Amino acid sequence: MRGVSFASVTGTMLLTAFLLLSLGFAVEGSFETRGEIANTFARQAQIQQAQIDLEELLRLQIDEENSLRGYLLTRDPFYNAEYRSASTGYDEKEAAIRKTLGNQLLGANKLLADYARLQLEWRNTVAAPLLAHPRLRLEELDKRNKLFSDYETLTAAAIRRELAGTDDELERSTQMQLDRSSYLRAAWVLAFGLLAIVLNAYRTRLNRELEEERAVTRVLQKAFRSESTPLPHCDVGSAYLSASSDRAVGGDVFDVYRVSENQALILIADISGKGVDAAVLTAFVKFMVRAIALRSTDPMAILTEFNVVLSKAVADPYIFVSMFVGLLDTDTFALRYASGGHDTAFVRRRNDVVQLAITGPVLGVMEEPFGAETIYLQPGDTLVLATDGLTEVRNRAGEQLSGQGAMELIERASPGAQQLADELAAAVRERGGSRVRDDLAILAIRVLDGAVASA
């Protein structure tokens, strides 16, 4: 690829990873804040319950005093019973507040203990003597009662202040946590927004570059791609299927070129790499093979010579070509071919399909001699040549079609060459859906049924 550089893709991946990491931290932070706020709310609920219980406690204490006064004034046992009931209620409520406060709020706990001690002492030193001797209304007892009353009122007020202070503090703390959480969330949203904008800009740029590249490549490919040349006694069909729109265009090429009245050179090749570089190489392959064929039409010689030229012309070790070159005699239907690592070549004869063996390695990798094979086609036979887009197309489960799958497709296809090519392309499009990763070139040559091979 030219413009869509490795660095751009790496940058996008790094940004995405950073985004995911940040998202993880943000989610974790949100849960933490939620936990803190829930904890604060729970404490606040405790304080508020203690405040309610405290008011109830004060009411019970007043009930105690009023019942005592009622008894002293009327001597009615009803008030004595009321006094006992209020005392019991007071003790239970005091225990409940202690339980609510637990080990927290030491200040309020201490004040509550003082309050309970005062009440107990009041019962022992004021209430008990008066209950025992209702007529005993000494001034000294009245003063002690006043003393208790003063202290209890003040202590209760102090407890109220302590609880209210803690409640306010917790409320401030909750507000601070909420503020902090809001600011953090705003910061995260801002960061994510900016990152999303950057990523989107990256993606837009990549898409634009890819689209430009595809446009250029398509123009080049259209210029270099052969139309199906008519051959005597043969039916020729072809198809070309482009990869998904988000993929770079590959370097697939085919050519049918008549070198004489009764001889045709058949070429199909797949150049490694994609984009403009591959498209340019496509043209190079097509015209170089034609140029070599001017001197020798022997497929083995063409591949051997082309391999030398390619190795010298292209310095990039990652560029290589799989190529099938065949010389078809349209009188005898003898096909002499050489296949440099191009295994997507098949012959269909009636209901049987065979895969043509390769006769050498891919080109551009090493200088090795190439072999050649000769087969004789019969009327009704179809030579099917394709690029690896046929066998490597994947279904939804990610499974490749494979050579066997391709052979089964060819076996079931219609007899006509063009129909066969179209059906294969349709099958690939259906299998790959939007995930067709590679271009596909198909060339089909069918020997017509009525053709008679001349000796």
Add this chain to the structure above:
Amino acid sequence: MLKACAFLVVCLTLVSANALADCRVHRGEHVVLFSTTDDPSVLMWDSRTRLREYHAASFDEAQAMLPHAVLASPGTHGDVVTCLPGYVVSPLFTSPDDAVGVTISSGPLKGTVRWVLGSDVRPRHKN
């Protein structure tokens, strides 16, 4: 001229400070004694120092001081002799309270002078 202005500023500051620290009742004012609604009777002390100590003391210390106090029924009348603003301080008070010297004008203690807490006196409006 400058000195006169400075003098004026000082005077105004002093007057403002006095106003801020003013008592809730004033000398000669007729008052009624009434404490809290929970227990409206009022403890009256024989000296302002004991009044202050009673509120600053612990419960046990305060109890020991009770012989120096007299309990007045709520509604007892009196006339303000003097008032000391913010004289009584207690760890349980939110802010200091006044100490008010009162001549009792009703009840068994009529004619005696006692000290009471500022919040225990209410101005009385004669008809």
